[in-house]
Amino acid sequence: MHSNLYTFLYAAAISLITAVVLAFAAEGLKPRQIANIELDNKTSILRAVLYDSEDRNEILSAYGSRIQELVIDAAGNEVPNVSATAINMRKEVAKPVEQRQLPLYIYTGIDEKPLYIIPLYGKGLWGPIWGYISLENDFNTVYGAYFSHKSETPGLGAEISEQPFQDQFRGKKIMASDQSFISVNVVKKSAKTPFGEEHRVDGISGGTITSDGTDAMLEKGIEPYLVYFNKLKAL
Amino acid sequence: MSAETTLQETPVKKRDGLFSKKNRKTLTDPLDDNNPITVQVLGVCSALAVTTQVKPAIIMAIGLTLVAAFANLIIALIKDSIPGRIRMIVQLIIVAFLVTIVDQVLKSFMFDVSKKLSVFVGLIITNCIVMGRLEAFAMAQRPWPSFLDGIGNGLGYGLILIIVSVFRELFGSGTLLGYVIVPGWAYTHGYVNNGLMMLPPAALFIIGVFIWWQRYRNKKLINVS
Numbered sequence: 326m327h328s329n330l331y332t333f334l335y336a337a338a339i340s341l342i343t344a345v346v347l348a349f350a351a352e353g354l355k356p357r358q359i360a361n362i363e364l365d366n367k368t369s370i371l372r373a374v375l376y377d378s379e380d381r382n383e384i385l386s387a388y389g390s391r392i393q394e395l396v397i398d399a400a401g402n403e404v405p406n407v408s409a410t411a412i413n414m415r416k417e418v419a420k421p422v423e424q425r426q427l428p429l430y431i432y433t434g435i436d437e438k439p440l441y442i443i444p445l446y447g448k449g450l451w452g453p454i455w456g457y458i459s460l461e462n463d464f465n466t467v468y469g470a471y472f473s474h475k476s477e478t479p480g481l482g483a484e485i486s487e488q489p490f491q492d493q494f495r496g497k498k499i500m501a502s503d504q505s506f507i508s509v510n511v512v513k514k515s516a517k518t519p520f521g522e523e524h525r526v527d528g529i530s531g532g533t534i535t536s537d538g539t540d541a542m543l544e545k546g547i548e549p550y551l552v553y554f555n556k557l558k559a560l
Numbered sequence: 561m562s563a564e565t566t567l568q569e570t571p572v573k574k575r576d577g578l579f580s581k582k583n584r585k586t587l588t589d590p591l592d593d594n595n596p597i598t599v600q601v602l603g604v605c606s607a608l609a610v611t612t613q614v615k616p617a618i619i620m621a622i623g624l625t626l627v628a629a630f631a632n633l634i635i636a637l638i639k640d641s642i643p644g645r646i647r648m649i650v651q652l653i654i655v656a657f658l659v660t661i662v663d664q665v666l667k668s669f670m671f672d673v674s675k676k677l678s679v680f681v682g683l684i685i686t687n688c689i690v691m692g693r694l695e696a697f698a699m700a701q702r703p704w705p706s707f708l709d710g711i712g713n714g715l716g717y718g719l720i721l722i723i724v725s726v727f728r729e730l731f732g733s734g735t736l737l738g739y740v741i742v743p744g745w746a747y748t749h750g751y752v753n754n755g756l757m758m759l760p761p762a763a764l765f766i767i768g769v770f771i772w773w774q775r776y777r778n779k780k781l782i783n784v785s
Binding site: 326327331332335336339340343346347350351354357358361362364365473478479480481530531 | 610612613616641642643644645646649650653654657660661664665667668669671675728729732733755758759
């Protein structure tokens, strides 16, 4: 039997040793991790306009040359001197709409047509979900969508981050013919909604809460941008 | 054996070779006779949770094998110094330490993979197999056999995970590793994916059938667990 003093010292020592090693590991690897996260954000933004590449340099050069970052407010005015990538979406979504800063990314493809990429942030079943949806310059047709999540169940809610789910969004419309906002509903095939096929995609069986979260995220996430889009349309 | 060598080799205790029969048995036993899931009944919870698809199951198996092997090794190295009353806390610190290192390394060098398994990596800490093997094996054995025991148990766990996930992904989604297996015409003729396969109880049924088959084939196991 070891003495009490030995037990205390042993516990303290092993905690200290592991803590120091972990601290060094975390600090040493941090620059790599931050670079990875930045690259991941850029990749996600480009995925929303169906630009699919795994190559680091390709992504960075495409992002640098084709994406314009912009921040607007709820009144549809551009906010100068704020970096779109520095905005914490989690905090912005919690604010009332009038006080939000809304990041917007504009992608100019080879055909010179701009695509407007809206970042989204919402709740899934187990944690946050987020994504980007891109609109064509009629501000109505969806060009592409990309979603990701922190901890949804693989095979169920986590399917939102898979290609087949995201591909459903292509060509959907967010506005009704009378120019009122509808969004794209994520519902099961048999669900009855007053809107036509161009306003709905098939939700995930077994992932109802994540599907509902995606639905709400789209509706609440896109709406604040309409003021700005209407301004652009009037130009 | 000549008298000369016996004179030179008069150790107190004879050491086993690196891959002696006993050590090989330590490595291969958990694959069948002493499988962590179907015989020791450890780690069942994660076997239900991560087996809806084959890919996460494989990566989870690799992660658990690494952590179990190195936790066993470290604990076997320091076992004599660990105070008995806090031994489980010490074991837990070592396991959590290793899992955090694995997580950090994945985030730095394999970001895509780490995004896919963020939750699972953390879950290895609470996997009963790791703690179970530390208590049952590493606390009483030399480092090398302990290391082999960790690898063996990780592989035995992975084997079950992969078998279960193959059934679940194939019948639940009609795919394997994401590739479509069930052809489109089957669906147009009325074939439907089995929704039950996507839910945790399906894993319990498959593991149950596996245990049945394993005991039918391997009479040694009857009335053992």
